[in-house]
Amino acid sequence: MVQKLEALVETPSQTAGPYVHIGLMPTYAGNPGYYDQEVGTSPIAAGAKGEIIEISGEVFDGTGWALRDALLESWQADAAGKFAGQEGADPAVSGHCRFAADAVSGEFTLRTVKPGAVPARGGKMQAPHICLWIVARGINIGLQTRIYFDDEDNSADPVLARIEQKPRIDTLIARKVGDGKYRFDIRLQGDGETVFFDM
Amino acid sequence: MTNLGPLIPRNREIHPVAYDPDYKTSVARSPRLPLISMESTPGEETGPRFGHGLIGPLDNNLILNWTGGKAPAVGERVLMHGRVLDENARPVPNTLIEIWQANAGGRYRHKKDGYLAPLDPNFGGCGRTITDENGYYEFLTVRPGAYPWPNRGNDWRPMHIHVSIFGNSFGQRLISQMYFEGDPLIDRCPIAATIKDRGQLESLVAPLDINRSRPLDFLAYKFDIVLRGRRQTMFENKLEGM
Ligand SMILES: [Fe+3]
Numbered sequence: 026m027v028q029k030l031e032a033l034v035e036t037p038s039q040t041a042g043p044y045v046h047i048g049l050m051p052t053y054a055g056n057p058g059y060y061d062q063e064v065g066t067s068p069i070a071a072g073a074k075g076e077i078i079e080i081s082g083e084v085f086d087g088t089g090w091a092l093r094d095a096l097l098e099s100w101q102a103d104a105a106g107k108f109a110g111q112e113g114a115d116p117a118v119s120g121h122c123r124f125a126a127d128a129v130s131g132e133f134t135l136r137t138v139k140p141g142a143v144p145a146r147g148g149k150m151q152a153p154h155i156c157l158w159i160v161a162r163g164i165n166i167g168l169q170t171r172i173y174f175d176d177e178d179n180s181a182d183p184v185l186a187r188i189e190q191k192p193r194i195d196t197l198i199a200r201k202v203g204d205g206k207y208r209f210d211i212r213l214q215g216d217g218e219t220v221f222f223d224m
Numbered sequence: 225m226t227n228l229g230p231l232i233p234r235n236r237e238i239h240p241v242a243y244d245p246d247y248k249t250s251v252a253r254s255p256r257l258p259l260i261s262m263e264s265t266p267g268e269e270t271g272p273r274f275g276h277g278l279i280g281p282l283d284n285n286l287i288l289n290w291t292g293g294k295a296p297a298v299g300e301r302v303l304m305h306g307r308v309l310d311e312n313a314r315p316v317p318n319t320l321i322e323i324w325q326a327n328a329g330g331r332y333r334h335k336k337d338g339y340l341a342p343l344d345p346n347f348g349g350c351g352r353t354i355t356d357e358n359g360y361y362e363f364l365t366v367r368p369g370a371y372p373w374p375n376r377g378n379d380w381r382p383m384h385i386h387v388s389i390f391g392n393s394f395g396q397r398l399i400s401q402m403y404f405e406g407d408p409l410i411d412r413c414p415i416a417a418t419i420k421d422r423g424q425l426e427s428l429v430a431p432l433d434i435n436r437s438r439p440l441d442f443l444a445y446k447f448d449i450v451l452r453g454r455r456q457t458m459f460e461n462k463l464e465g466m
Pocket residue numbers: 042044326381384386
């Protein structure tokens with residue numbers, strides 16, 4: 026016999042299902058006024074420092090059909106690379122947003138501030154990026170991915186460096202399509218499958 | 225906020241499989257290529273924090289919150305309660321928990337739910353709260369009805385409450401479902417069956433907690449939630465600044 030560890034096992038995930046919006050985005054689900062203040066309605070408040078950008082895209086399934094029921098959450102640093110709550114962080118940047126694929130078109134849009142570079146453990150710098158978490162009916166555990174930007178230098182990013190098949194890095198890079206506007210499509214499966222992380 | 229250090233890597237074997245042909249929607253929505261595994265970075269180790277000021281007085285009372293206290297929802301009154309802990313068995317205080325569910329007849333108040341069971345005019349179907357300093361939370365609600373769903377010819381969801389939890393960091397983010405002890409539909413449900421470890425599925429089944437039930441008022445069910453923990457770093461401090 027050996028001593029017992031006090032460790033517990035993580036609660037298993039289950040799909041968020043088709044009605045996730047009533048719980049997390051009640052106004053979007055058609056139930057406005059449920060809460061005085063909903064969670065994650067915007068990652069920035071008036072006066073946020075830095076470049077305000079809009080990132081639009083779709084979440085495609087393995088058949089090429091855009092999900093109409095996906096819900097996404099983003100988490101990011103402010104323009105100086107500080108996360109909300111860290112010393113010196115921009116008080117106008119909460120850094121957290123909830124947004125949904127449109128129920129008719131499947132398109133989502135995230136309006137936020139462009140994040141600054143953030144250090145990784147060991148002092149290396151990560152290129153500016155936004156952490157994404159995607160849930161929907163048929164997704165049994167939330168998918169982690171990242172948005173990088175094609176007008177930044179991503180060549181020394183330690184996370185991207187871990188991806189063996191270099192062409193796959195492109196799936197994590199938002200394309201500039203206009204002034205302050207970016208395109209970022211997500212492919213759950215098949216040709217051009219987006220890189221998803223376990224970290 | 226202080227960065228509390230690297231997260232314990234997720235044990236994917238205790239989670240549902242991504243691809244399960246018995247849950248048909250998962251077939252085209254599951255990644256085919258392996259996830260890229262690596263140590264967490266500040267983006268996963270920090271996360272949004274929510275103050276108790278966010279929460280209204282009825283937010284965790286689904287029997288009353290849709291009508292603002294004017295009229296109670298129809299159904300069997302149930303207290304859902306428990307603790308949020310991490311893998312190191314430490315309580316997770318001040319963390320946001322959100323829930324959503326069908327009404328007593330198995331119908332969601334969602335624009336896309338067309339099930340023939342009627343809406344309850346007094347039931348909205350969502351609630352939220354923040355754990356106390358010891359990681360405890362509670363919700364007063366009604367027992368959700370089982371409902372049919374299009375999958376195989378005659379699939380029914382067991383009674384369940386959807387749960388969303390934040391923890392202290394974005395890498396701990398979790399959505400799951402609570403089931404009710406004794407529901408025979410659990411063992412017939414292809415969504416529950418995406419979890420291949422029997423013990424792990426059982427960890428989603430809340431037992432009847434008769435001692436927390438209030439006589440002549442409600443039955444209680446206990447549902448503890450475990451989030452990813454932090455790796456202990458005592459002997460790794462040197463690495464941090466390298
Ligand atoms: Fe459900």
